[in-house]
Amino acid sequence: MTHVITRLAAAILVVFCPAAQVQAADPLPSWNDSATKQSIIDFVSKVTKEGGPDFVKPEERVATFDNDGTLWIEQPLYNQFVFAIDEVKKQANQHPEWKTKEPFKSVLAGDMKAVAAMGEKGMVEIVAATHSGMTTVDFNTSVKQWLETAKHPRFKVLYTDLVYQPMLELLAYLRANGFKTFIVSGGGVEFMRNFAEKTYGVPPEQVIGSSGVTKYQMWDASPALVKEPKVFFVDDGPGKPEAINRVIGRQPIFAFGNSDGDKEMLEWTAFCQRLCFMGLVHHTDAVREYAYDRKSDVGKLDKALDEATAKGWTVVDMKNDWKTIFPPAKEAP
Amino acid sequence: MTHVITRLAAAILVVFCPAAQVQAADPLPSWNDSATKQSIIDFVSKVTKEGGPDFVKPEERVATFDNDGTLWIEQPLYNQFVFAIDEVKKQANQHPEWKTKEPFKSVLAGDMKAVAAMGEKGMVEIVAATHSGMTTVDFNTSVKQWLETAKHPRFKVLYTDLVYQPMLELLAYLRANGFKTFIVSGGGVEFMRNFAEKTYGVPPEQVIGSSGVTKYQMWDASPALVKEPKVFFVDDGPGKPEAINRVIGRQPIFAFGNSDGDKEMLEWTAFCQRLCFMGLVHHTDAVREYAYDRKSDVGKLDKALDEATAKGWTVVDMKNDWKTIFPPAKEAP
Numbered sequence: 001m002t003h004v005i006t007r008l009a010a011a012i013l014v015v016f017c018p019a020a021q022v023q024a025a026d027p028l029p030s031w032n033d034s035a036t037k038q039s040i041i042d043f044v045s046k047v048t049k050e051g052g053p054d055f056v057k058p059e060e061r062v063a064t065f066d067n068d069g070t071l072w073i074e075q076p077l078y079n080q081f082v083f084a085i086d087e088v089k090k091q092a093n094q095h096p097e098w099k100t101k102e103p104f105k106s107v108l109a110g111d112m113k114a115v116a117a118m119g120e121k122g123m124v125e126i127v128a129a130t131h132s133g134m135t136t137v138d139f140n141t142s143v144k145q146w147l148e149t150a151k152h153p154r155f156k157v158l159y160t161d162l163v164y165q166p167m168l169e170l171l172a173y174l175r176a177n178g179f180k181t182f183i184v185s186g187g188g189v190e191f192m193r194n195f196a197e198k199t200y201g202v203p204p205e206q207v208i209g210s211s212g213v214t215k216y217q218m219w220d221a222s223p224a225l226v227k228e229p230k231v232f233f234v235d236d237g238p239g240k241p242e243a244i245n246r247v248i249g250r251q252p253i254f255a256f257g258n259s260d261g262d263k264e265m266l267e268w269t270a271f272c273q274r275l276c277f278m279g280l281v282h283h284t285d286a287v288r289e290y291a292y293d294r295k296s297d298v299g300k301l302d303k304a305l306d307e308a309t310a311k312g313w314t315v316v317d318m319k320n321d322w323k324t325i326f327p328p329a330k331e332a333p
Numbered sequence: 334m335t336h337v338i339t340r341l342a343a344a345i346l347v348v349f350c351p352a353a354q355v356q357a358a359d360p361l362p363s364w365n366d367s368a369t370k371q372s373i374i375d376f377v378s379k380v381t382k383e384g385g386p387d388f389v390k391p392e393e394r395v396a397t398f399d400n401d402g403t404l405w406i407e408q409p410l411y412n413q414f415v416f417a418i419d420e421v422k423k424q425a426n427q428h429p430e431w432k433t434k435e436p437f438k439s440v441l442a443g444d445m446k447a448v449a450a451m452g453e454k455g456m457v458e459i460v461a462a463t464h465s466g467m468t469t470v471d472f473n474t475s476v477k478q479w480l481e482t483a484k485h486p487r488f489k490v491l492y493t494d495l496v497y498q499p500m501l502e503l504l505a506y507l508r509a510n511g512f513k514t515f516i517v518s519g520g521g522v523e524f525m526r527n528f529a530e531k532t533y534g535v536p537p538e539q540v541i542g543s544s545g546v547t548k549y550q551m552w553d554a555s556p557a558l559v560k561e562p563k564v565f566f567v568d569d570g571p572g573k574p575e576a577i578n579r580v581i582g583r584q585p586i587f588a589f590g591n592s593d594g595d596k597e598m599l600e601w602t603a604f605c606q607r608l609c610f611m612g613l614v615h616h617t618d619a620v621r622e623y624a625y626d627r628k629s630d631v632g633k634l635d636k637a638l639d640e641a642t643a644k645g646w647t648v649v650d651m652k653n654d655w656k657t658i659f660p661p662a663k664e665a666p
Contacts, residue, residue, distance in 0.1 A: 059530075204583050217571075225574060241549045246522065246547065
């Protein structure tokens with residue numbers, strides 16, 4: 001009888017209350033059994049142990065993740081920049097002046113070396129031009145179409161297939177332990193929201209990113225939000241703790257990044273005045289993904305790597321710590 | 334036996350899964366039985382009816398509320414402005430120059446008529462001066478101290494006791510029906526977060542407001558966010574849909590305000606392309622609270638009232654629709 005009731009109780013919990021489901025034995029199966037994996041599990045065990053010295057109330061379990069290079073691929077070019085380049089080509093007919101005007105001229109000529117030589121200024125111009133002059137609704141349509149069709153030049157699969165399986169497991173593991181997982185990225189907030197919920201399980205209101213000025217106005221006789229070619233906020237470097245403070249309003253106790261743009265977010269997290277976790281993904285696997293750090297233009301990891309080493313933060317050695325890189329079912333082209 | 338198991342199952346649900354608790358018969362007991370109350374209940378019933386034509390998935394049930402005059406009192410002065418005035422007095426010793434410099438001189442002399450005559454410019458100067466030059470941690474300490482001690486001039490109770498009981502019930506009712514409730518206010522986001530969670534059950538990351546520039550920097554040899562006397566964003570009028578888009582990333586299906594500063598938020602919500610709810614609190618009760626609308630400097634309600642009438646939005650007649658105004662246990666001084 002007791003047995004029946006116990007089984008019944010368990011069934012009720014599973015059916016009606018998913019959060020109460022029993023954890024699988026290994027919550028991070030794509031992580032090799034290493035000190036890296038252990039540091040994550042130790043941290044989560046400590047902050048969730050009720051009555052323990054490091055216990056943190058669920059509402060204060062805030063975890064922040066960078067996106068490019070931390071949750072999905074960022075080589076050979078930031079994916080959003082590839083989208084912007086594809087948009088230049090798509091929108092070229094409406095902009096005859098682009099044929100003679102840099103940086104658009106080089107983009108249309110396929111001369112990516114010339115585009116790269118123009119540096120950040122050229123990149124910002126390309127993003128601003130292709131991310132403005134439309135409503136947020138139309139912009140989202142363009143992003144969705146691109147995400148459903150554009151393929152990565154090396155892996156020949158959709159960009160959303162090139163997310164890191166071990167990090168998907170980490171996001172799910174944290175959420176199963178009462179954490180709220182946020183994305184805090186230099187990427188555009190509206191761009192990311194078009195895949196963050198489906199791909200990462202992170203709802204729109206937990207995505208923080210860079211943004212352009214967006215104005216509320218009438219558009220085709222309807223109220224709309226219209227994107228302007230002006231930067232509103234750059235969510236990178238010191239901008240990350242600033243945005244976390246403004247949007248989340250709590251200091252994270254867990255933060256993960258992969259580049260110098262995440263340094264301040266990790267430093268601020270490290271100052272959380274209790275047990276906190278700081279992690280970096282170090283791209284060390286040229287065979288299965290890419291190997292890059294101090295000298296890379298994309299996702300440069302230099303000062304943050306020194307600081308992580310000096311302070312004992314967790315550094316993922318992608319080659320040795322991760323059993324698989326991308327979700328297995330989608331590795332085939 | 335079946336009876337025992339049913340009771341056991343119910344007990345398990347109640348203990349382990351609070352969301353599964355059975356709804357009380359009347360979710361809005363402080364609302365008189367009127368068309369206003371019915372419009373709310375009808376809306377919630379329709380959008381939560383699975384399989385119904387107006388069903389909305391839980392993750393899309395976004396409700397946004399203005400704060401001043403919608404969730405708590407805003408007369409005779411916006412509460413945050415009262416805080417700023419009190420801070421001028423508290424900080425006066427550190428600012429000897431204020432004795433001879435307006436608008437501080439008039440504040441210190443207690444000449445509120447002169448302060449009012451300086452209009453918005455004076456108000457912004459007072460807020461900027463008292464809300465900057467410190468870390469966010471120190472600012473929060475000041476706000477908390479003020480909230481725990483300052484009393485409203487007419488009701489002689491803490492400001493957090495002057496929240497509207499019917500709106501507290503509405504927030505709880507919406508959340509019990511799968512809504513995420515957000516505050517979207519012209520008030521300062523950091524100011525509001527010091528009471529929103531405890532008072533309204535709205536966590537920090539669901540509070541959107543105006544903000545000043547806040548810079549990440551070293552402060553007393555520690556990383557800190559330091560408040561500067563510069564406006565970053567004004568979350569009022571068209572700023573409300575702009576901020577909702579940037580921070581939440583979804584269009585609300587339910588929005589409540591009380592003044593012309595909420596007009597654009599309600600207009601944008603009305604354009605949600607499915608069943609949506611737009612509500613205004615009309616302050617009509619001079620006896621139990623205040624009566625004001627078109628001619629008030631604080632919480633002016635003019636154009637939005639015309640639009641609500643023309644378009645059939647729900648307008649709360651405070652005097653007739655609300656049984657009680659403030660939480661009953663705290664009405665005594």
